[in-house]
Amino acid sequence: MTCKEALHHVACEDIESLSWRQRRILKRHIKVCPPCKDYADQVRAIQRIFRKKSRGLALDEAELKQLKATIMECLPDEESDGDGT
C-alpha cells in the first residue's frame, strides 16, 4: 500500500468497504509511516474540533422557543373534521 492510497482510505472513510486483510495492511502502514500517521492524526483532530465548534452553534433554550413559536404559526389550517367539510 502506498502513502497516497493510505491517505485516500483515511480521508474517504471507506474503511468499512475494505477487506479484513486490507484493513490490516492500512493499519500497519499508518503505524510504521510517520507522515501518514501525522496525516491521520490531523484529520482526526480537525474532525474533533469541527464537531466541538458546530455543537457550540446550537441555539439556547430561549432562542429555540422563539424560533419554534414562529414556525408553529405557519402550520397549515386544521380541518374542522375528518370528512373534509
Place this chain on the structure above:
Amino acid sequence: MTAAKNSTTSVETPEIVAGIQAQDHEALEAVVNAYLPQIVRAARGAGLSAVTADDVAQETFITFFEKSPTFEGRSKIRTWIFGILYRKIAEARRSVKRSNEMDDIDEIVDQRFNADGKWISPPRPVDQELYESEVMGLLDDCLETVPDQQRMAFVLREVEDMETPEICNVLDVTSTNLGVLLFRARNRLRECLESKGVGS
C-alpha cells in the same frame, strides 16, 4: 448524544407518519420539537449566518408542512427533512451568489506525492493542544473554502453522526460519491489550515 438520538427516534413511528400525512398539528409539532435544534445546528454548521440559518430552518419546516400530505414514509422523517434543508441551504447560497466552479483540491493533494505514491511534502507533525486552540480560530475561514455539498456531507457525518446510506439519501449521491465528498472536504480543510501555518 444518546439522549438526543432517543428523543428523535421517538417520532420515527408509523403513528407520527400517519399524523404527518393527515397534517395533524400534534404530529407536526412533535417533529418540529424533535428536529428543530438539529436543523438549525446543521444550517449554521453549513456556514450560514445565525439569522440566515434561522430563516432557512423556518423555510425548511414550512415546506415540510406544505408537502406533508405527500410524505410516503419510504425514508425516515429525519432524512426527508434534512433533504429539504439541504435544498434550502443551496437556495440561500445561490441568493448570495457564491461560486465554487473549480475543485483544485485533487491537484493540490496529488502534488504532495511522487509517482510511487510516496510523500514528497509530508504533513507537519503537530502539538495537540496548540493545534486545537489555533485551529478553532482559523477553522471558520477555512470552512468558507469548502464547497456546499462537501461541507454538508462533512456536517452530516461529523456533527449529526448520520450513517452513510442516510447521508446519501439527503444529498442524493452514491456512497462512492460521498467518499469523494468527504475526502475533498477533509483534505481541503487540512491543506487550508496548513497553509495558514497550523502545525508549522
